[in-house]
Amino acid sequence: MEVRARAPGKIILAGEHAVVHGSTAMAAAIDLYTYVSLRFPTPADNDDTLKLNLKDMDLEFSWPVGRIKEAFPELGSFNVSSPASCSLEVTKAIAALVEEQNIPEVKIGLASGVSAFLWLYISIHGCKPAKATVTSELPLGSGLGSSAALCVALSAALLSLSDSVKLDFDHQGWQIFGDSELDLVNKWAFEGEKIIHGKPSGIDNTVSTYGNMIKFRSGELTLIKTNMPLKMLITNTKVGRNTKALVASVSERTLRHPTAMAAVFNAVDSISNEMATIIQSPVSDDLSITEKEEKLEELMEMNQGLLQCMGVSHASIETVLRTTLKFKLSSKLTGAGGGGCVLTLLPTLLSGTVVDKVIADLESCGFQCLIAGIGGKGMEISFSGSS
Amino acid sequence: MEVRARAPGKIILAGEHAVVHGSTAMAAAIDLYTYVSLRFPTPADNDDTLKLNLKDMDLEFSWPVGRIKEAFPELGSFNVSSPASCSLEVTKAIAALVEEQNIPEVKIGLASGVSAFLWLYISIHGCKPAKATVTSELPLGSGLGSSAALCVALSAALLSLSDSVKLDFDHQGWQIFGDSELDLVNKWAFEGEKIIHGKPSGIDNTVSTYGNMIKFRSGELTLIKTNMPLKMLITNTKVGRNTKALVASVSERTLRHPTAMAAVFNAVDSISNEMATIIQSPVSDDLSITEKEEKLEELMEMNQGLLQCMGVSHASIETVLRTTLKFKLSSKLTGAGGGGCVLTLLPTLLSGTVVDKVIADLESCGFQCLIAGIGGKGMEISFSGSS
The missing domain is CATH 3.30.230.10 (Ribosomal Protein S5; domain 2)
Structure with missing residues (x-):
């Protein structure tokens, strides 16, 4: 058997x-x-x-x-x-x-x-x-x-x-x-x-x-438990990272700028909690799927800015951000940063043609693209x- | 006369x-x-x-x-x-x-x-x-x-x-x-x-x-009053901005995410005050010019991340950031964003050859470069x- x-x-x-x-x-x-x-x-x-x-x-x-x-x-x-x-x-x-x-x-x-x-x-x-x-x-x-x-x-x-x-x-x-x-x-x-x-x-x-x-x-x-379907494009930059070194560099920056970084971490905390609220809230007449997606996109963009503030972005990540932004799609790094993977939210109403174009552009940069349902x-x- | x-x-x-x-x-x-x-x-x-x-x-x-x-x-x-x-x-x-x-x-x-x-x-x-x-x-x-x-x-x-x-x-x-x-x-x-x-x-x-x-x-x-000479490369992206619309967009984002944005503004406040402290502090054995410049560079990078979090960056600004980062130089947008000018700190010990190369790269993108003493x-x- x-x-x-x-x-x-x-x-x-x-x-x-x-x-x-x-x-x-x-x-x-x-x-x-x-x-x-x-x-x-x-x-x-x-x-x-x-x-x-x-x-x-x-x-x-x-x-x-x-x-x-x-x-x-x-x-x-x-x-x-x-x-x-x-x-x-x-x-x-x-x-x-x-x-x-x-x-x-x-x-x-x-x-x-x-x-x-x-x-x-x-x-x-x-x-x-x-x-x-x-x-x-x-x-x-x-x-x-x-x-x-x-x-x-x-x-x-x-x-x-x-x-x-x-x-x-x-x-x-x-x-x-x-x-x-x-x-x-x-x-x-x-x-x-x-x-x-x-x-x-x-x-x-x-x-x-x-x-x-x-x-x-x-x-x-x-x-x-999510109350909305959510699809992401996951772009693997294939740039290897040293997670420990990245975590240490954020800690060192935090020691150098304790007040500023504490505020940055507070902002991230609030973003995570807002995301959780949006994802858990039932789809209603108040907030359509598209509106929820737009909110999540904005929160992803904000989180990415804060990760840049922590110093864990990377040229390859910026290339993905720039490429997806051309198609008005929001992205953020996921995980340790310094390379690794980037998330791009694929809104429900986004046409397959656009998705194909984004992927073609990203693959032409040597990246690997995966589409995944989330949650x-x-x-x-x-x-x-x-x- | x-x-x-x-x-x-x-x-x-x-x-x-x-x-x-x-x-x-x-x-x-x-x-x-x-x-x-x-x-x-x-x-x-x-x-x-x-x-x-x-x-x-x-x-x-x-x-x-x-x-x-x-x-x-x-x-x-x-x-x-x-x-x-x-x-x-x-x-x-x-x-x-x-x-x-x-x-x-x-x-x-x-x-x-x-x-x-x-x-x-x-x-x-x-x-x-x-x-x-x-x-x-x-x-x-x-x-x-x-x-x-x-x-x-x-x-x-x-x-x-x-x-x-x-x-x-x-x-x-x-x-x-x-x-x-x-x-x-x-x-x-x-x-x-x-x-x-x-x-x-x-x-x-x-x-x-x-x-x-x-x-x-x-x-x-x-x-x-500054206690250190400070030189910046100012890159004019020549992309016109609508300052009022950019200010309004940040306010709207603040209404949508009051807690997160309040934390972001706190982080910026702390960065500005840190900069003022560094600039006013006398050059001493404790902190060399180079160390002061490195601190300012880090604060500029952090401020840029927070501006991206506010949503006021622009593809042209990102191009400048990417170009100067290749030369390990730190940059941030200055002013309203959405185009306009980008600052790049030129450290005292940076060779003129590197400065020439950065400028050549930026000008090849169609940008205008100015070098200015600050303060x-x-x-x-x-x-x-x-x-």
């Missing part, structure tokens, strides 16, 4: 950087997914390996189950229903397993992703043979939450086979988890994220697990084959 | 737009001047006309003194030492005098400039023949205070011949007025500005009269010929 799980990527709608200094930020799920499929050999297959196939990169890793058991003498002591952090001892054991695979060094972050895979797989499912196949619609390392989506989809797929989750194995198509089961997925995914990112904020895995939007401030997360589904799961 | 007066233009260093909403702004004199020369015919010349020669535009207007007397039956009732606003009746009489001159309609604002000339001339000097010649290093209507510089230079030249000002007519070269005399020049220039602009802020004429820098907030002006002299006067 095959278990398939998918989990969405995320964007930061408003409040990046300022959130580090106490402002509210808004993150949203996007309808671009990472898919994890798990297939289990029958005894007749006589296959006693754990395989990880990263289809988009054309890479496959494989460990004999005996080799894994050897590396984890205390196997079986894990408790699926209470996610735990990877101990130093286990980290070392995993590192050894990963090292054996001769992972191409050019793929930055790949080794940590494989480590997270092994940790989640072994912790949740134990030491059993399987073939895990990963594909993704999300560009890697561009701030769209691809690593969190991987951790969420993998945790979901593995938990669906555990006693902690109740599902209908005969159901056709995607199905979702119950609330407490989602909480468990989110917790495990966060443990995976820790292996990949060290100190993740937990925003990415939370958005990927539950979908919709999340308002967050000082570590407190609030789920926001949609979280993780989902489906089964096929005889169980 | 000939009286020559010159008065500087101005830039807004920080706080444009936000000042309308209660923030502090900083304006500075630039060492680009408008020159007014007055020559008076001898009885032997048998010339009984008042001439205004606008040399840069190759235009000359001329009024028989008798025609002016006809238009102003109550002539002689003006009091030089107490500047008064132009009454409705006088406005009409001046409009008639201006109308007779067939002023080219393409020169927007020219008629009001000629009206201001007549009002100041007749009010301060009475109805006597003369030839006034005006030349300027300031591009017209680009927000660099060319109209205020004209009003200041003209008022100064005229007042230098009145009993209200004590000067040394035998002094060679430029000389300055006493403080109370400067106050009088400033008041008259403000009356001229009213004719040109309707409701001027009074900043432009004040900076042009006193030079240096001025910090202003809620109508209160404070003269700031220098106010109006000055000189006499030549036998008195």
Whole structure:
């Protein structure tokens, strides 16, 4: 049988950087997914390996189950229903397993992703043979939450086979988890994220697990249900960023200009909260979809100006802004800035011809364009084959 | 004999737009001047006309003194030492005098400039023949205070011949007025500005009269003496702006997002005050010129981001920003935005070769570049010929 799980990527709608200094930020799920499929050999297959196939990169890793058991003498002591952090001892054991695979060094972050895979797989499912196949619609390392989506989809797929989750194995198509089961997925995914990112904020895995939007401030997360369809053009400048250095540069600017920057962060806080209000408010005669979109566009433009004030924009981001502005579309960077991705709101009434032209212009600059619905589904799961 | 007066233009260093909403702004004199020369015919010349020669535009207007007397039956009732606003009746009489001159309609604002000339001339000097010649290093209507510089230079030249000002007519070269005399020049220039602009802020004429820098907030002006040389590249995008519409658009945005915009204005206020502190602080071992310049550059970048947040930037401004950023130079729009001029700080240690390259790049975009010292002299006067 095959278990398939998918989990969405995320964007930061408003409040990046300022959130580090106490402002509210808004993150949203996007309808671009990472898919994890798990297939289990029958005894007749006589296959006693754990395989990880990263289809988009054309890479496959494989460990004999005996080799894994050897590396984890205390196997079986894990408790699926209470996610735990990877101990130093286990980290070392995993590192050894990963090292054996001769992972191409050019793929930055790949080794940590494989480590997270092994940790989640072994912790949740134990030491059993399987073939895990990963594909993704999300560009890697561009701030769209691809690593969190991987951790969420993998945790979901593995938990669906555990006693902690109740599902209908005969159901056709995607199905979702119950609330407490989602909480468990989110917790495990966060443990995976820790292996990949060290100190993740937990925003990415939370958005990927539950979908919709999340308002967050000082570590407190609030789920926001959207009351309007929202489509964004996501332009990947492909310019690599050093998120830590960018966060540090904003902190240094804040130390140099505490009063001015405090006011800037207040402005961002207010923008995030206004966005949340608009997105949650029902479409009514008072405020049409177009009016709501115009308000969001103005708030995006304002947030972008404030991010420029923080000093985290980049020539490539400015190029995207200029290009989309030619078509009277509003954009802002999303995430760390200094490159990475830019959001452009695509209003409901915008013609496809215009969208095609914008994309052609942006692609001619060497950028990658993705269109995504915003604030949609979280993780989902489906089964096929005889169980 | 000939009286020559010159008065500087101005830039807004920080706080444009936000000042309308209660923030502090900083304006500075630039060492680009408008020159007014007055020559008076001898009885032997048998010339009984008042001439205004606008040399840069190759235009000359001329009024028989008798025609002016006809238009102003109550002539002689003006009091030089107490500047008064132009009454409705006088406005009409001046409009008639201006109308007779067939002023080219393409020169927007020219008629009001000629009206201001007549009002100041007749009010301060009475109805006597003369030839006034005006030349300027300031591009017209680009927000660099060319109209205020004209009003200041003209008022100064005229007042230098009145009993209200004590000067040394035998002094060679430029000389300055006493403080109370400067106050009088400033008041008259403000009356001229009213004719040109309707409701001027009074900043432009004040900076042009006193030079240096001025910090202003809620109508209160404070003269700031600079303790550092400061050089700016001023790029005139030549894109015409509608200042009133831009000011209105910021106010509308403020009504839509009162909390966010209040925070933005607070940030600008803090930036203006920081700039004033840096500029006034003596150069010491604590803070070198280069360190002071770097701080100013950062504050300019921050102010520009906040102006973008207010929505008053423009594609042409962004082009200037992008071009100067390539050379690691910091820029911000100055004045109303939506086109107009952009400031780029030229650090003391910047090589002339780089400056030449930046200017070449900007001029290739069709922009006009001016280099100006910032925070220098106010109006000055000189006499030549036998008195």
